[in-house]
Amino acid sequence: MKNITTLFICLIVLSAQANWRSNFKLKGLPIEQTKKSSDSLKFSIFPNPLKEQRLFIESNGSTEKHIQIYNVLGEKKFEMHTYENAIILDRLETGIYLFYLKQGEQKGYKRLVIH
Numbered sequence: 001m002k003n004i005t006t007l008f009i010c011l012i013v014l015s016a017q018a019n020w021r022s023n024f025k026l027k028g029l030p031i032e033q034t035k036k037s038s039d040s041l042k043f044s045i046f047p048n049p050l051k052e053q054r055l056f057i058e059s060n061g062s063t064e065k066h067i068q069i070y071n072v073l074g075e076k077k078f079e080m081h082t083y084e085n086a087i088i089l090d091r092l093e094t095g096i097y098l099f100y101l102k103q104g105e106q107k108g109y110k111r112l113v114i115h
Helices: 002-015 017-023
Strands: 043-046 054-059 065-071 076-082 086-088 095-103 106-114
Touching: 043 106, 054 065, 054 095
Parallel strands: none
Antiparallel strands: 043 054, 054 086, 065 076, 065 095, 095 106
C-alpha cells in the first residue's frame, strides 16, 4: 500500500509540473519558476527507465553540468558536477526520481525511473 501511495503522489506531482514549479517547494529542491524560455535547458537522459547503472545525458551546452537527483519526497539522493556525457548511478534504489540539470544559466528537469 505504501508503494502505491508513493507512486500516486509522484504521478500527481509530475503531471502538475508547471504549477508545481511556481507554487511548491520541497526540502532543498532547487525549483524556481523559469522567467524566460532561454533559461530552460533542453536535454535528454537515456535509457529511461534505467536498468543498468550508466545514464547518458545529451544537451547542447558544453559547460560543466551540475546534476542533482531527488526522490519523490524531495530528498536529494545524488549530486555531482561533471563535463562528461554519462554518469554511473549505482547507489540509487528502484523508484521514480526528479533529475535536475543546470548548465551555465540554463536549467531543466526530467523524470527518471530506475528499475
